[in-house]
Amino acid sequence: MTKRLPSLDILVAGDVNADLLINGQARFEQGKELLLDDATLTLGGSSSITAFNLARLGVRTGMLGWVGADAFGRFVRERLEEAGVDVTWLRETRAMKSGLTIWASSGARKAGLTYPGTIARLRSRDVTAEALGCARHLHIGAYFLLGGLHRGAGAVLARARRLGLTTSLDCNWDPSGAWDSGIRAALAHTDLFFPNEPEALRLTGRRNVRAAAEELAALARVVAVKRGAKGALVHSKLGWLEVKAPRVRAIDTTGAGDSFNAGFLAAYLEGKDLEACAERGVAAGALAVTRVGGTPAFV
Numbered sequence: 001m002t003k004r005l006p007s008l009d010i011l012v013a014g015d016v017n018a019d020l021l022i023n024g025q026a027r028f029e030q031g032k033e034l035l036l037d038d039a040t041l042t043l044g045g046s047s048s049i050t051a052f053n054l055a056r057l058g059v060r061t062g063m064l065g066w067v068g069a070d071a072f073g074r075f076v077r078e079r080l081e082e083a084g085v086d087v088t089w090l091r092e093t094r095a096m097k098s099g100l101t102i103w104a105s106s107g108a109r110k111a112g113l114t115y116p117g118t119i120a121r122l123r124s125r126d127v128t129a130e131a132l133g134c135a136r137h138l139h140i141g142a143y144f145l146l147g148g149l150h151r152g153a154g155a156v157l158a159r160a161r162r163l164g165l166t167t168s169l170d171c172n173w174d175p176s177g178a179w180d181s182g183i184r185a186a187l188a189h190t191d192l193f194f195p196n197e198p199e200a201l202r203l204t205g206r207r208n209v210r211a212a213a214e215e216l217a218a219l220a221r222v223v224a225v226k227r228g229a230k231g232a233l234v235h236s237k238l239g240w241l242e243v244k245a246p247r248v249r250a251i252d253t254t255g256a257g258d259s260f261n262a263g264f265l266a267a268y269l270e271g272k273d274l275e276a277c278a279e280r281g282v283a284a285g286a287l288a289v290t291r292v293g294g295t296p297a298f299v
């Protein structure tokens, strides 16, 4: 029997939700109603932002995850479809509401509140062999928010590799503060790991970013540490790579890391070397911060 060629370059599995970005106040005052300068409902979700931007960069992208049968669920599905993301594997449930993140910012201050909802519903059994068989690469975003996947994430990534896919993982901040949740088992089956600097330090308990990257690269094959305006540091068995970020006027950093992942992965799936991948990642991250929200700079 001849094997069908994958119809997608990448399957992104993880959090799919809306972001409500409010600007002008970064705190609540008990018993008071405060006025905002701006409010924007936009595509959020670390994984869904990466998927959207990958599709806009011309990569054949599918999104696997859950939304609720509600207005937020319809909103994110429409945004992904507009970008050209294949939503065959985006499932809807009536049993739970869609997740939502509120980002409140005022000047340089920023605070986030997340209602996990369907974000935590994703299970390893949802990442079927049929879905994996459609793609060349599996990316999982926002690992620490995916409570339902923690026990099976290592097995999912291992299954993807057995089916011939390469794999990547972003962890994002761990709201539980545990900095474990089975991530080491998942990293053992990960080709590319994309933490930011504070996350890499927390995960390893190190004070030095190079020591943290080295320790993490003993688990995953390649570790690309995102360093905000400083750019990125990549460690693999080939050694170190440092890519500086271009100077840009940063308006809003929401989704910068997710956009970095999209740029890096777009180059990786074109077969580029790690330096070119890191450069594309840094360029995509720098582009993202020039607009409010994680995707508007890619529309």
Ligand SMILES: Nc1ncnc2c1ncn2[C@@H]1O[C@H](COP(=O)(O)OP(=O)(O)OP(=O)(O)O)[C@@H](O)[C@H]1O
Pocket (backbone or CB within 6 Å): 172, 195, 196, 197, 225, 226, 227, 228, 229, 230, 231, 232, 245, 246, 247, 248, 250, 253, 254, 255, 256, 257, 258, 259, 260, 281, 282, 283, 284, 285, 286, 289
């Ligand atoms: N102020 C900035 N100026 C230029 N580039 C930036 C700036 N902030 C972020 N970037 C680019 O975006 C990339 C990712 O940013 P960052 O390190 O903030 O990721 P992150 O913390 O994972 O983001 P996220 O909030 O999406 O999780 C950086 O490596 C850099 O290339």
Ligand SMILES: [Mg+2]
Pocket (backbone or CB within 6 Å): 170, 172, 173, 195, 196, 257, 258
């Ligand atoms: Mg991040």
